[in-house]
Amino acid sequence: MPSRELVAFTQQLATLLEAGLPVDRVLGIQEELTPNPRLRTIAGDVLRTVRGGSLLGEALAKHHPRPFSRLYINMVRAGERGGVLEPTLRRLAEFLEEAQEFRDTLVSALIYPSLLACVGGAAVIFLMTFVIPRFADIFRDLGSTIPWPTQVLLSLSAWLRQYWWALAGAGLAIALALRIWMATAAGRLQADGFLIRLPVLGLVIVQTEVARFARITGTLLRSGVPMLSALGVVKDMMGNQVIARAVESLAEGARRGSGLSKPMEDTRAFPPLAVHMVRVGEETGRIEEMLLKVGATFEADTRKLVKRLIALVEPCIILAMGLVVGFIVVAMLMAILSITDIPF
Structure with a gap:
């Protein structure tokens, strides 16, 4: 999967969460709007896992190491533990973009x-x-x-x-x-x-x-x-x-x-x-x-x-x-x- 598409996915995730939408609705929007077929399938799978009662970090970990690296998963888990998921995702998107x-x-x-x-x-x-x-x-x-x-x-x-x-x-x-x-x-x-x-x-x-x-x-x-x-x-x-x-x-x-x-x-x-x-x-x-x-x-x-x-x-x-x-x-x-x- 191209890195730029993962960056865009993360930026959209952060933006929608900052707007006050719940995680499952955000993932549903991502599943509908993401152009990459593989990433769209992953978003749907993560959505089903989250609706099953798992946290976002745990759901993303099912798709390690592609496309979500240990860095990605650990930052999401840390953001969830500290109650700062939105700014953490924003920093993650900025990091991925600068690295790209x-x-x-x-x-x-x-x-x-x-x-x-x-x-x-x-x-x-x-x-x-x-x-x-x-x-x-x-x-x-x-x-x-x-x-x-x-x-x-x-x-x-x-x-x-x-x-x-x-x-x-x-x-x-x-x-x-x-x-x-x-x-x-x-x-x-x-x-x-x-x-x-x-x-x-x-x-x-x-x-x-x-x-x-x-x-x-x-x-x-x-x-x-x-x-x-x-x-x-x-x-x-x-x-x-x-x-x-x-x-x-x-x-x-x-x-x-x-x-x-x-x-x-x-x-x-x-x-x-x-x-x-x-x-x-x-x-x-x-x-x-x-x-x-x-x-x-x-x-x-x-x-x-x-x-x-x-x-x-x-x-x-x-x-x-x-x-x-x-x-x-x-x-x-x-x-x-x-x-x-x-x-x-």
Whole structure:
């Protein structure tokens, strides 16, 4: 289910409840008006469960993890316990919308360089498999000696045409082996550890995970969810297992009464700025507010970092494609000039 439809569903739920309508009537309206067939079916099922005497959080939990995550269900349950369901749903809708906008920003930033790399790679493959072999036939018929760069190019082209299946098979085998390896807990942990150690990409991943951790934890705490329950929810929502292990250590530290900032510092998985901001929040008694500020700060930093990374990647892709195509053109030109006895 698209995230935007879940955001719209939550916003409408909050708006109708704020208008004073009972939960069952709100769900009935949602079942009637929701355009997504699956979400409409879920709204009807939740409505029947609520009319059967269950609370909204319990009814939503029947549809975990799709489309309702543990974050969603825990916030609804906390709002029901505290008698503040309407503002809790409003905060939840705002959180989901901000998270969607953040994902959209990252995806849109990656579209152009990805498209550039795909088009450039397709152009090179077309030249190597369709254009160059035609010149190879011409050179073979003429029987003249061709320069070594052209010989290398023709040999590579012939190899690609003859053994493309082996190259494709090897690529698929490697991809399948990596997928199987990363499906294991140890493999996923090692792969995630390798990714966060990469020079620039690793920083992007860490900042994205820290922003997610801080924003989700702050939103849950503000909604009345206890710290240990909030950290349990956050651990399951981390995309990187190294950070997830660190969050698990935070839960153990909080269980011992160590607070949040000290375990964060001990794990060495969180940037110093995040640790200091959380420590300030603990000292001033505004931990929820400070966690949300940490999330906003690191999301903004991630956007800036991604823009700089894209600005660096784009010319590198163009340069690489230019060098490859340039080598092809020069190699073919050298062969043509050698055939015509024009000095190069």
